[in-house]
Amino acid sequence: MSAPTPPERIRLARRQWLDTGTVASGLIAGPLQASWARCRDFGLAPEGRPQGAPHASAAQLARALEHRHALMAHARPVMAFLNQQVQGSDSLVLLADAHGLLLHAAGDDAHFADRAARVALRPGAVWSEQWRGTNAIGTALAEGAPVVVHAGEHYLARNGFLTCAAAPIADPAGTLLGVLDISGDRRGYHRHTLALARSGARMIEHQLFLDRFRAGLHLRLHAQVEGLGTVTEGLLALSEDGWVTGANTAALELLGLTRPDIGAATVERVLGLDVRALLSLGTAPRALPGGAGAAPLWLQLEPGQTLRRSPLAPVARPAPVRCTTDAAWRPQDALSALDTGDAALRALLARTRKLLEKPAIPLLLQGESGTGKELLAKAIHTSSARRDKLFVAVNCAALPETLIEAELFGYCPGAFTGANRHGAPGRIREAHGGTLFLDEIGDMPLAMQARLLRVLQDRQVTPLGGGAAVAVDFRLICATHHRLKDEVAAGRFREDLYYRLNGLTLSLPPLRERSDLDELVARLLKAEAPERALRVDDEVMGLFSRYRWPGNVRQLANVVRTGVALLDDGEDVVTAALVGDEVRDAPEAASLEPASAAPLSGELRQLAEAHIREMLAAVGGNVSEAARRLGVSRNTLYRRLRG
Numbered sequence: 121m122s123a124p125t126p127p128e129r130i131r132l133a134r135r136q137w138l139d140t141g142t143v144a145s146g147l148i149a150g151p152l153q154a155s156w157a158r159c160r161d162f163g164l165a166p167e168g169r170p171q172g173a174p175h176a177s178a179a180q181l182a183r184a185l186e187h188r189h190a191l192m193a194h195a196r197p198v199m200a201f202l203n204q205q206v207q208g209s210d211s212l213v214l215l216a217d218a219h220g221l222l223l224h225a226a227g228d229d230a231h232f233a234d235r236a237a238r239v240a241l242r243p244g245a246v247w248s249e250q251w252r253g254t255n256a257i258g259t260a261l262a263e264g265a266p267v268v269v270h271a272g273e274h275y276l277a278r279n280g281f282l283t284c285a286a287a288p289i290a291d292p293a294g295t296l297l298g299v300l301d302i303s304g305d306r307r308g309y310h311r312h313t314l315a316l317a318r319s320g321a322r323m324i325e326h327q328l329f330l331d332r333f334r335a336g337l338h339l340r341l342h343a344q345v346e347g348l349g350t351v352t353e354g355l356l357a358l359s360e361d362g363w364v365t366g367a368n369t370a371a372l373e374l375l376g377l378t379r380p381d382i383g384a385a386t387v388e389r390v391l392g393l394d395v396r397a398l399l400s401l402g403t404a405p406r407a408l409p410g411g412a413g414a415a416p417l418w419l420q421l422e423p424g425q426t427l428r429r430s431p432l433a434p435v436a437r438p439a440p441v442r443c444t445t446d447a448a449w450r451p452q453d454a455l456s457a458l459d460t461g462d463a464a465l466r467a468l469l470a471r472t473r474k475l476l477e478k479p480a481i482p483l484l485l486q487g488e489s490g491t492g493k494e495l496l497a498k499a500i501h502t503s504s505a506r507r508d509k510l511f512v513a514v515n516c517a518a519l520p521e522t523l524i525e526a527e528l529f530g531y532c533p534g535a536f537t538g539a540n541r542h543g544a545p546g547r548i549r550e551a552h553g554g555t556l557f558l559d560e561i562g563d564m565p566l567a568m569q570a571r572l573l574r575v576l577q578d579r580q581v582t583p584l585g586g587g588a589a590v591a592v593d594f595r596l597i598c599a600t601h602h603r604l605k606d607e608v609a610a611g612r613f614r615e616d617l618y619y620r621l622n623g624l625t626l627s628l629p630p631l632r633e634r635s636d637l638d639e640l641v642a643r644l645l646k647a648e649a650p651e652r653a654l655r656v657d658d659e660v661m662g663l664f665s666r667y668r669w670p671g672n673v674r675q676l677a678n679v680v681r682t683g684v685a686l687l688d689d690g691e692d693v694v695t696a697a698l699v700g701d702e703v704r705d706a707p708e709a710a711s712l713e714p715a716s717a718a719p720l721s722g723e724l725r726q727l728a729e730a731h732i733r734e735m736l737a738a739v740g741g742n743v744s745e746a747a748r749r750l751g752v753s754r755n756t757l758y759r760r761l762r763g
């Protein structure tokens with residue numbers, strides 16, 4: 121489905137389909153026919169309107185955007201760039217998540233945007249095949265491949281004015297994250313549009329890869345030496361013992377691999393060279409001879425920080441690393457690395473350690489936003505015997521209610537959005553053998569709480585659409601900034617589930633109550649610049665110890681990071697001049713309340729809300745940036761805006 125079906129053929133095919141429910145063989149491409157068949161199975165009528173299609177509310181969309189903030193951060197500039205390329209051609213550049221939920225649109229043509237909005241082609245709508253029939257976004261998700269869906273190829277006649285080209289975006293571990301799509305008026309069809317969408321998707325994947333693996337051992341690959349270091353290069357991440365732990369689509373294509381090879385293939389199998397041989401090549405570009413008459417493949421080694429320390433030290437690790445954290449390379453385990461001297465935290469870590477190898481006891485992490493709940497959950501996972509299995513994190517506040525069920529429990533083919541025609545196992549099954557981290561559990565809808573309770577009782581999960589129950593074994597860690605007991609009392613959280621989740625409650629102290637600020641600051645400075653002996657001066661330490669830190673360690677880490685970034689060359693001391701105004705001159709009342717506090721009332725709430733809106737306006741609506749500057753989490757920011 122990379123070129124449109126000629127108009128007379130598609131007209132004939134549609135007529136046959138409407139009359140007989142089949143199309144003469146060879147009249148339209150096989151994948152298009154397969155997609156139409158799926159739409160029929162979903163019960164869609166070609167001449168009808170989508171019935172009951174979900175649409176995310178503004179708050180749900182905002183949460184979904186936050187959930188995908190890394191994807192969004194890299195997609196926005198690429199979408200703006202693509203928009204420039206297609207300007208004046210009656211089109212829109214769209215980004216959807218892996219469920220087909222439209223996250224963002226870029227386009228200047230108000231007239232076309234208006235027509236698109238009339239068929240719900242706008243952020244918040246879900247464009248999976250199940251709801252919208254054959255369309256580039258839904259079909260690219262179902263096929264896992266780039267597609268063009270032109271005019272009458274759209275299953276629903278009402279979408280026939282469109283021509284759309286879409287390419288999937290995968291994360292470096294091979295998981296489908298979403299789709300980049302260019303949709304326009306069908307009269308403006310251009311055969312290069314698909315290439316444009318594919319290039320955009322590649323650019324985003326390139327950045328996502330570097331975000332994750334820049335500091336680790338990786339290879340740059342290209343058919344031409346000049347291509348190394350550009351966004352068109354292939355990128356392959358390797359563990360110290362030679363397993364392929366990540367790749368972008370360009371690398372998979374260059375090496376003839378598929379996504380399931382990530383985590384399952386060794387570099388020796390792929391390139392015929394083991395890690396030692398690769399390291400002995402050095403860091404200059406090298407040509408690897410192609411087989412019989414084939415062109416050579418250029419590669420360039422990026423040794424990363426881990427191997428720079430001990431280039432050829434033999435390592436014996438049984439399996440590819442599937443969940444890495446900074447702490448993985450420290451001599452101590454990740455759990456002890458969290459101990460920076462505060463007595464309450466130390467006691468909490470000691471209790472946690474006792475339960476490390478007792479995965480049947482669920483842990484409930486409570487604490488204000490930014491106190492390190494997720495960090496603790498990851499540390500428990502990587503310090504336990506489950507470390508080689510997956511740590512699966514689900515933010516229950518970030519997904520629209522309509523999608524959370526499928527995301528968690530999985531679905532059978534045809535049962536849900538058609539994000540994958542083979543169905544999807546769901547996050548609970550992905551965590552089998554590993555750890556399931558349910559963040560913001562207090563925001564889980566009641567109906568979902570009942571299903572989760574059943575899974576915990578039966579230790580098996582049944583996918584949507586009536587598949588067979590599958591046994592699951594996972595360590596459960598939940599986190600919340602709410603006091604769950606209060607939520608139970610208010611009828612918003614099931615009491616039976618509360619007792620199921622609460623094997624042990626661990627309450628992380630807010631930063632203002634911790635006694636280890638000095639050590640924490642020292643660690644954060646070290647993390648920012650491991651080779652430098654940085655420090656903050658006494659005045660800064662004084663400011664830090666008086667400040668209330670509504671955003672806790674997250675905020676402190678951001679303040680330290682900014683201070684370090686502002687240092688002049690050769691400068692090693694962070695002074696008060698380099699510390700943001702919010703810490704230097706914050707009047708207590710104007711700082712936002714900690715996330716776990718009761719809702720603000722009256723004037724104070726208006727003040728906080730006005731403050732947030734001003735900040736949002738100042739940063740062009742970028743919620744992450746506004747939250748960072750205000751020193752609160754994104755979740756807190758949404759809560760405050762919702763009142």
Ligand SMILES: Nc1ncnc2c1ncn2[C@@H]1O[C@H](COP(=O)(O)OP(=O)(O)OP(=O)(O)O)[C@@H](O)[C@H]1O
Nearest residue numbers: 458488489490491492493494495496673674677753
């Ligand atoms: N002890 C710590 N050392 C270094 N960084 C920390 C520590 N605790 C938290 N952080 C940093 O603070 C940030 C927030 O941590 P984390 O996401 O674990 O908090 P959280 O309590 O789960 O927040 P939220 O409730 O808003 O999701 C992260 O960037 C994390 O790296």
